[in-house]
Amino acid sequence: MGIPRDSISMNSSITTFPLLAFVFLLSAYLKRRTTKRPPLPPGPPADPLIGHLRIMPSEQEELVFHEWAKTYGDVMYFRVLGRDIIVLDSIQAATELLEKRSALYSDRPSFTVYTSLLGWEHNVAFFPYGRRFRKHRKLLQSMLTQQSVVKYRPIQLINSRHLVKGLMGNPKDFEHHISRYATSVVMRIAYGHQILSDDDEFVTILNDVTHTQNNGGTPGATMVDHFPILQYFPSWFPGTHYATFAREWRWAIDKATTVPYEKVKKQMAEGTAEPSFLRAQIEAISGSGKDLTEEDIHDLKGTAGVLFAGGADTTASSLETYILALLQHPEIQKKGQEEIDRVIGHDRLPTFEDYDVLPYVECVVQEILRWHPTAPLGIPHRAMEDDIYRGMFIPKGAIILANANGMALDENVYTEPTKFNPDRFLPKSQGGNEEPRSIASFGFGRRICPGRHLAVASMWIAVATMFATVNVNKAKDEDGVEITPDLIFETGITSRPKTFSCSITPRSEKAIRIVASECESLAG
Template sequence: MLTLTNVTWLDLCLAGVAVYLVKQMLNKNPAPYPPGPRGLPLIGNIQDMPHIRPWLTFAEWGKKYGPISHVEILGQHIIVLNSVKSAMDMLDKKGAVYSDRPVLPMCGELCGWKHVLALLPYGDRFRQYRKNIHRIMGNRAALDVYHPVEEIETRRFLKRVFSKPGELQDHVRHTAGAIILRISHGYEVKEKNDPFIDLADRAMDQFSRSTAHGAFMVDIMPFLAKVPEWFPGAGFKRLAREWNKTREEMAAIPYEFVKDQMAAGIAPKSFTSKLLEGQTLSVEEDHMVKWSAASLYLGGSDSTVSAIYSLFLAMTLFPHVQKKAQAEIDTVVGTDRLPSFTDRDSLPYIEALVKEVLRWNVVGPTAFPHRVTEDDIHDGYYIPKGSLVIPNAWFMLNDPQAFADPSQFNPERFLDNDGKDPEPEPRTICFGFGRRICPGLHLADASVWISTAMSLAVFDISKVVENGVEITPEVDPTSGTVSHPKPFKCFIKPRSAKAAALIQQDANY
């Protein structure tokens, strides 16, 4: 007699295959699927789906099969988009059909991240989250009130780098967390070992790991979510239980901090306090405010870390770009003060440099998949309901047809040069598409801009020399929902004695 204790993974896989076969027998498609690699009988393209740097494999599919390609894994259809036009036509123009999110068994269900904006299904709660965020920071002008916070925290960043340049990555992460926590919850972080920063870093790491393509078999065969923790091979469920606890603390602890501060009458203005002020909330409304704030942190912190760390990598590898940027700052701002947001319109090369940071080392190479809510025929191809649609932003921003010599870091591609039109605006691609575009994009853009302008005003960034040998960092981004440059060494020093004095000024100045 077959009991649960002697059911094997093979039995479970066979059950999944049986479901797949029944579906296949019942299907009669009105049009062909988009082209793609030929799958195997029963299991489809399970062996074709890449786990490491998937954007590179997707780009190869684009070259071979065209801008829209298709694979199928045990009945789950996956559509990969390798052109901006396809992404705009489907995800923007057909947003009512292409704006849902898939159910992610590991990240969304078992770890509980389904409450965050990035994973919410398209519907009323999704629209309310976005309305909350848009109301506070829906455009550049609305962010003016937060500029002093960003400038103060970036000044503190300069001090940290000046004091301990070898800990650059930690400083970038600390500062990104400090900015977003002050804006989202009015919380001013401690200089060292801040509990909110530590908690958020753990949650972000776990979120990234839980959403990695192909990392957990339960995402391919969702029925595995029902097996008990003690079942052989079900270690992912014990991991999910631990990660769920971190996720809940990351959202709840800062939220309760704001409530306590408001009750005491000492809460500074923040995203959360504005949504709570003068309100008596239902349980559902309270949930939405808490997770709107948590979504703001999740969407802004890790991506900003990746972009600013990429800036320092680019300046290490392309010193001529650094010199041009510094020359513009010196001419427009001078050397007696640091740049501020009031200088932004007067620094076109810095503006172009920030665009190139966002293009060159793409923060979200494949982003989160969209989910199709109705059958669709697009360009003669059948896109069935429930398909996952993955826009390959990495290729769109490295397409040699759109960007000349894309591996090179060249801000001038975004400037008018001898009557030649600038290359495409990367911010229309790197922040997502359609109704799923990142609602905090203006905040992320502002954070990268002020870090770029202030850092290049006072620091020279160059390659490290060890034992007489110059060390050239690798451009080797990590896989994950948010991609980061591989840790690297660089040499950072003040540009002059005057620059060192500017760095050491009171950060609250």
């Protein structure tokens, strides 16, 4: 009996891949040794051929990089399996390269796991720099400028009331209520759909998408991204974990982009579609006398899907971080509630018209963004040409990581940076430090998050409404001892607190009545 052809093919692949990898690494190593150029940025000592593979962190990379930056500086170089990696650990370096030299640093590396396998090939965040990237950015920016997002305030307002109503009624499920709030806002904007119940299918869809984003690995940094050939190997082969996960969960991304799109198309045909981003874009194309092409459909699904999945997940994770911060620093809640009571009183809830008279609430929002950015290392950029910065050589094709978390922990900028302290942003005349707001949370240059103004507004009204209506305290164990949750964050594309418990109670019976009344009147 002969050996099965499949077995021969598999054995051949298993023996050939290491050989090809060795040849590739050797050639890259020899080329680097013989090429004359300015010095590379400093970094930890590397091994021949494999570079920094053995010492590269697999968890909390942003914290490890920040510690290394204290020794090697705010621009560091790493080489992993032949790939050049530059880590930027200061606002200055990130601004000078990713913004002032954005023409050289707006590209993306290959994201095999998230695009080819998981199904985000129509997500502008992963596009290489070029025509399609600019097209999607233009579509999103048409509705997400600082001036444009003001028209979404009624949507954010009513959903903030439903958020605290849910927290009052079922506080143990606070993560669900936060997810529902964030999902409701972006669903209404992107697709015109208002979530009215806890079992709404789009809440489930977003939870599935969030699972993929929390478990798909660091974009562009998995073994499959380094060696795309691994996507064709069996799941038991070393280095293929994320490829297997992506294939198994691709359906979640397909569902998140297709189901709401088809629903809006059906509603438009029936004449029942509510105003939304997707409806407006479809009508704009139809109004020009053109039929929707396959590219148009992919573009509309992709841009609306980015609003839905990206906007909801980042806002939800930021609000969970806010609750975690209150448990670590209860004095923050006391000060926030004092401002609300002094300015707003107890007979109504805060609105966006109160923004300018609630400076501490704004400081809390800014501190949430600084204290633990939702994307600690952002999404990698790629150098499009060789460059020299401060006399250091940055090679074409290098992956550029902007360490937003490291920038937030810069002791030269922030006093006690690990402490959650909104006062740091207040003027010195008001007892603050006048420290600068972190600009790293939403990325840099041409890749800055287009939905940042919407996200900040959603966070502000949620924080203000929670200060006005509920108390957030530590949960207690069966012996009545308070439980202080650990500061542990799960990291994928976004970073959010690991599941923790807390106690959320209404501030008063009057607060319950006002919330119920506003939910009813705003719904009408």
